[in-house]
Amino acid sequence: xxILLEIKDxxxxxxxxxxxGLSYVKTIPxxxxxxxxxxxxxxxxxxxxxxxxxxxxxxxxxxxxxxLLDDL
Numbered sequence: 001x002x003i004l005l006e007i008k009d010x011x012x013x014x015x016x017x018x019x020x021g022l023s024y025v026k027t028i029p030x031x032x033x034x035x036x037x038x039x040x041x042x043x044x045x046x047x048x049x050x051x052x053x054x055x056x057x058x059x060x061x062x063x064x065x066x067x068l069l070d071d072l
Contacts, residue, residue, distance in 0.1 A: 004036075 007015055019025045030039050054060040 002040075 005015075016027055016029070019027050028039060028043060030036055051060060055062040
């Protein structure tokens with residue numbers, strides 16, 4: 001799940017440090033909203049490549065193209 005938070009600059013660093021302390025949270029700072037879409041796209045592509053790598057290693061189970069098309 002992804003959540004976009006808008007935080008006042010003077011409070012942001014404290015919250016980021018708290019979030020970094022949680023092993024199950026990944027933080028990606030975005031400097032301005034103009035870069036938001038580009039950053040999200042890069043993150044989604046990186047996640048997809050990592051998932052494909054895990055599927056190829058046999059650590060994740062993929063689905064066949066037929067099953068994918070059947071779901072559409």
